[in-house]
Amino acid sequence: MAPFNPAYSGLPYRASVPGQETLRSFAAAFFTAALVTDWAYTQTVIIMWQDFSSWLLFAGLISGGLAVLLWLVGLLVYRGRPQWLVVFLSVLILAVAFLNSLVHAGDGWTAIVPWGIGLSLLTCVLMVISATLRRTALHPHQRA
Amino acid sequence: MPRSKLSLPALLLTSISLTAVLAAGAKAQDGDFDISSQIGPDPVLPEPRYHDLLPGMNVGEVVGWKEGETPMVPEGLVVTAYATDLVNPRTVHTLPNGDVLVVQSRSPEGKPKFRPKDYIRGWIMSMAAGGGAGPQKDTNLITLLRDPDRDGVVDDRHDLLTGLHSPFGVAWIDNTLYVALADGVVSYPYALGDTEITAEPELVTLLSGGPLNHHWTKDLALSPDGTLLYASVGSNSNAAENGMELERGRAAIFEIDRKTGASRMFASGLRNPNGLMFHPETGELWAVINERDELGPNLVPDYLTSVIEDGFYGWPYSYYGQHIDERVRPQRPDLVQAAIQPDYALSSHVAALGLVFTQGSAMPEEYANGAFVGQRGSWNREEFNGYKVSYVPFRDGKPDGMLQDVVTGFLLPEEEQVRGRPVGLGIDGTGALLIADDAGNTVWRVAAADGRVTEAPVETDRVATAEPAAPADPALAPAPAEGEAPTDGATPAEPSTEPASP
Numbered sequence: 001m002a003p004f005n006p007a008y009s010g011l012p013y014r015a016s017v018p019g020q021e022t023l024r025s026f027a028a029a030f031f032t033a034a035l036v037t038d039w040a041y042t043q044t045v046i047i048m049w050q051d052f053s054s055w056l057l058f059a060g061l062i063s064g065g066l067a068v069l070l071w072l073v074g075l076l077v078y079r080g081r082p083q084w085l086v087v088f089l090s091v092l093i094l095a096v097a098f099l100n101s102l103v104h105a106g107d108g109w110t111a112i113v114p115w116g117i118g119l120s121l122l123t124c125v126l127m128v129i130s131a132t133l134r135r136t137a138l139h140p141h142q143r144a
Numbered sequence: 145m146p147r148s149k150l151s152l153p154a155l156l157l158t159s160i161s162l163t164a165v166l167a168a169g170a171k172a173q174d175g176d177f178d179i180s181s182q183i184g185p186d187p188v189l190p191e192p193r194y195h196d197l198l199p200g201m202n203v204g205e206v207v208g209w210k211e212g213e214t215p216m217v218p219e220g221l222v223v224t225a226y227a228t229d230l231v232n233p234r235t236v237h238t239l240p241n242g243d244v245l246v247v248q249s250r251s252p253e254g255k256p257k258f259r260p261k262d263y264i265r266g267w268i269m270s271m272a273a274g275g276g277a278g279p280q281k282d283t284n285l286i287t288l289l290r291d292p293d294r295d296g297v298v299d300d301r302h303d304l305l306t307g308l309h310s311p312f313g314v315a316w317i318d319n320t321l322y323v324a325l326a327d328g329v330v331s332y333p334y335a336l337g338d339t340e341i342t343a344e345p346e347l348v349t350l351l352s353g354g355p356l357n358h359h360w361t362k363d364l365a366l367s368p369d370g371t372l373l374y375a376s377v378g379s380n381s382n383a384a385e386n387g388m389e390l391e392r393g394r395a396a397i398f399e400i401d402r403k404t405g406a407s408r409m410f411a412s413g414l415r416n417p418n419g420l421m422f423h424p425e426t427g428e429l430w431a432v433i434n435e436r437d438e439l440g441p442n443l444v445p446d447y448l449t450s451v452i453e454d455g456f457y458g459w460p461y462s463y464y465g466q467h468i469d470e471r472v473r474p475q476r477p478d479l480v481q482a483a484i485q486p487d488y489a490l491s492s493h494v495a496a497l498g499l500v501f502t503q504g505s506a507m508p509e510e511y512a513n514g515a516f517v518g519q520r521g522s523w524n525r526e527e528f529n530g531y532k533v534s535y536v537p538f539r540d541g542k543p544d545g546m547l548q549d550v551v552t553g554f555l556l557p558e559e560e561q562v563r564g565r566p567v568g569l570g571i572d573g574t575g576a577l578l579i580a581d582d583a584g585n586t587v588w589r590v591a592a593a594d595g596r597v598t599e600a601p602v603e604t605d606r607v608a609t610a611e612p613a614a615p616a617d618p619a620l621a622p623a624p625a626e627g628e629a630p631t632d633g634a635t636p637a638e639p640s641t642e643p644a645s646p
Contacts, residue, residue, distance in 0.1 A: 045473040047387040054259045102197040105261040107385035107438055108471030110194035 017074040023067035024090075028127050030060030031097055035120040041112050050104070050112060053120070057101040064094050083137050089130040096123050179491050179529060182445045183547050187489035189467060193440035200441050200526035203268055204555060204562035206583045213563065215579075216553035217590055220508050223551065226578060226589035227298055231283035233580040233587055234361065235498075235568030237314045240609045241336045242573020242601030244289040244298075246580065246587055249310045250280075251360050252326045252353075258386060268523065284308045286323070288339060289587070294574050294601075296591055302339040305332070313364025313420065315373060317608050322402065324362035324375055327353025329400060348373070349405040352393040356380050359394075359434070361497070365420035366402075366605040368427045373400040375407075376431060378416035383436045383471050384460035395459050397431065397451055413457035413483060419499030419518070419569070423450070424606055426541035432496035432517055433486065435463060441525035446496040448517060448536060448543065449486035458483035488543040493522035494530030498569035498580070501538075504606075506575025506591070506598045511550070514538040516577055518566040521555065531555035533566050533579055533590075551579060551590055573601035 034056040041049035068090070075082065100119035104111055181188040217223045227233075230248055237245040257263055285306040289298045305311075310326035321334035321341070330345035351362055359378020366373060379395035380386055397417055399410040416434035423430055428450045435444035436459070444463045451457075456479060458465065460472045465485035468475070490496050498518025502511055514537040519530035533551035536543050554564045564584025572578045575598035576591035603609050 047385065050385075051258050054261070058260045099197070101260070103195065105259070106194065106196070106471070107381075107383045108469075109473040110471045115195055 015074065015078045015080065017070040017077065020067050020070035020074060023063045023070065027060045027064035027067060028131075030056045030063065031093070031120070031123045031127065034060065034100075035117070035124050038112050038117040038120045042117060045109065050108075053112070053116070054101065054104045057097055057104055057120075061094065061097055061101065064090075064097070068094070083133065086130055086133050086137070089126060089133065093123055093126045093130065096126065177442050179442075180546075182442065182489050182491040185488055185543070187445045187464065187491075189444070189464060190440065190442050192443055192467075192470070194470060196438065196440065199438055199524060201268065201524055202526050202528060202560070203523045204521075204528065204560050206565075207556075207561045207563060209563050209584050209586060214553070215551050215564070215588060217551055220510075220593050221550070221590050222593050223588055223590045224296070226296075226572070226587040227287070227289050227301065228586050230287065230585045230587065231281045231285070232582050233567070233585065234312055234582055235314070235363070236570035236572075236578045236580050236587060237316070238570055238572055238578075238601065238604045239316050239336055240601065240603040242291065242294065243336065244291075244570065244572055244578065244587075245304070245314055246287045246289060247311050247314055247323075247568070248283045248285050248287065249308070249312060250283045252310045252357055254355055255357065256355055282306070284310055286311060286314065290339075291573055294597060296572070296574050296576060296589060296597075300339075304334075304339075304341050310360055312361040312418075313375065315364045315366045315605055316603070317366055317370050317402075317605070320402075322348065322364060322366075322373060324351075324364040326357055326360045326362065327351060329362070329364065329373060329375055331402075347405070348402060349375075349398075349400050349407045351375055351377050351398065352380075356386065356390060358386070359416040361416075361418055363418045363420045363431075365422060365429065366607050367399075368422050368607060368610070370607040371402065373402045374398070374410060374420050374429060375400060376414070376417040376420055378418075378434070379459060381460075382438060383469055385471070388460075391460075397429070410453060411451045411455045411457070413455075413459045413461075413479070414451070415459040417451075418497045421499050421501060421604075422606070423541055424501055424503045428452075428541065430499060430501075430515070432490070432499045433457070434495055434497070435492075436460070436469065437493065437524045439469075441527070442492050445489040445492045446494050446519075447486040447490055448488040448496065448499065448515065450542075452484070455484050456482050457486060464489075488536060490517060490519070490534075490547065491529060493525050495520035495522060496530075497567045498533075500569040500571055500577070500604075502535075502571070502577075504575075504598070504602050505571045505577070506596045507577060508592045508594075511535050515543075516550065516569050517547075518569045518579060520565045520567050520582065521562070528555055528557055528560075531562065531565065533569065533577075551577075551588070554581070554584070570604055571602055574598060575602060 034053045037049045037052040103116045214223050232250050233246050233248045235247040286304045288302045288304045290300045291298050311323050313324035315322040319335050321332045323330050328350040329348040331348050332341050333343050358380045363376040375398045377394050380390040395415050396412040397410045398407045400407040414433050417431040419432040430450050432448050435446050461476045462468050462480040462483050496517050496519050501515050518533050521531035522529040531554040532549050534547045535550045536547050537545040564581035566579045567582045568580040570578040576589050579588040
């Protein structure tokens with residue numbers, strides 16, 4: 001039985017497997033932190049920041065991937081109607097982050113500038129859009 | 145939410161075009177690139193490919209040599225297995241009495257990993273090394289091969305030193321055997337003809353070692369006057385991606401006073417130098433250098449070069465003179481300006497690790513004035529390159545003419561299988577070429593088909609047996625050889641080659 005959140009009472013019932021939201025938040029934090037460490041590298045050219053970015057992207061992909069797995073489980077268990085636009089955006093975010101970790105696997109400056117940090121920024125922009133869409137779906141009265 | 149719905153296709157387009165741009169870069173170096181255009185003094189250097197999402201890789205499966213299989217050689221040469229059942233033989237070294245030392249080693253363990261990529265690379269490299277499943281045989285030893293009757297067949301074999309710290313280069317003079325380990329040079333008292341070493345090693349000097357020790361092979365050569373040792377130290381990264389603070393005392397050749405152990409940097413900017421050898425006529429130091437990867441399949445060509453005192457050869461800031469590597473920050477325009485263009489390119493990713501000059505050997509005339517180069521073979525390009533021993537003709541102490549592939553068959557390109565990987569080269573006590581085959585666990589002997597041998601053994605460093613050019617220090621005079629050495633250590637070294645009497 002999924003936890004009941006009184007804040008959403010009166011809205012269409014949207015349950016998720018426990019952990020899915022946490023893992024999604026982790027992924028968002030990892031991908032955002034990767035943008036910060038990319039920026040730190042461009043400012044300092046200290047390799048440590050580049051290594052951090054690689055690991056943050058890696059961790060973000062793992063937690064994001066697990067969140068997708070739990071979402072699939074939830075789809076089977078709760079039979080809710082998914083928001084397909086959000087689903088598509090989530091997959092796109094993971095795809096861009098994967099592409100970005102391949103770019104980050106390069107050596108030195110050109111692994112970050114311009115494509116590495118550019119893709120990190122794109123990932124963050126996509127995450128903001130996805131979050132906005134989900135918020136709108138949960139609070140339709142705020143649409144106006 | 146009309147606004148986000150509108151922006152979504154735009155974002156999609158952006159990400160698709162981004163992928164397309166990245167993929168387009170990957171195409172730039174493909175197609176029919178002529179590898180031979182990268183051989184010689186003035187190689188063709190395509191545009192570097194900095195954004196290669198999945199760099200081309202092809203590691204052949206190591207299958208080894210079956211009974212009776214050998215590498216292939218052209219007419220006029222014969223190839224035989226000089227020693228088998230070795231464990232990762234890397235270098236061969238001939239002593240003044242004609243005995244041959246085979247240095248066998250594996251990379252040191254415990255290399256730190258910095259990025260997710262390093263774990264993937266470690267897995268690929270273990271495939272390249274072969275060995276398969278199960279416990280690996282003990283290596284890190286030096287084996288003595290003796291052929292006192294000089295018929296080109298090893299008569300007895302002894303493990304001189306075992307349990308070493310990833311040895312590579314060796315040198316011998318004054319009853320002292322110098323061994324370059326992965327983190328320094330040590331010496332052992334050793335008289336020619338001895339079949340064991342029991343003495344403890346003495347430290348000569350430390351060289352940059354672990355825990356990373358990325359290019360760990362330290363090669364060694366003795367100066368023509370016998371007083372100095374030259375030791376090569378490879379870089380700790382591909383292109384400084386582990387930080388320049390890990391590159392102190394690396395990508396360089398050091399000059400070591402063998403009596404005091406005092407050392408200084410002799411030349412730098414050499415990414416992974418090996419095969420150190422003084423040219424027998426000019427007295428110049430030469431080496432083969434592994435250049436950097438991940439700029440595409442046709443960059444950067446490995447090279448053969450003379451190494452001048454205090455010379456800087458570019459790494460990591462530039463290659464082939466002033467071709468800047470944009471990956472490296474902070475940049476050093478001052479160093480790039482001073483970077484020397486090397487003498488002779490060998491084409492990209494061949495992994496040149498062995499070098500031997502043939503002057504004074506018993507090789508046929510067409511191979512008698514030049515250098516053999518051992519190429520361990522590529523792993524970071526789709527199409528295999530290397531996996532052979534080639535000959536570079538010389539004239540007046542400089543490369544002159546096109547490289548010729550001489551010993552081949554280490555690779556089965558159709559099956560994508562590797563039978564062996566040639567590394568260190570040497571001239572044995574009879575004047576034939578020796579090849580240390582690291583993956584095939586064999587030392588191959590390539591001799592003139594007519595069976596000619598040198599009058600006397602030619603030692604690798606050509607010092608102890610050289611005519612005393614400047615006998616300043618009597619202590620440096622060679623000690624007489626012991627045991628059943630066919631000639632004594634004082635025999636002059638420039639032996640004329642002649643066909644064996646019928």
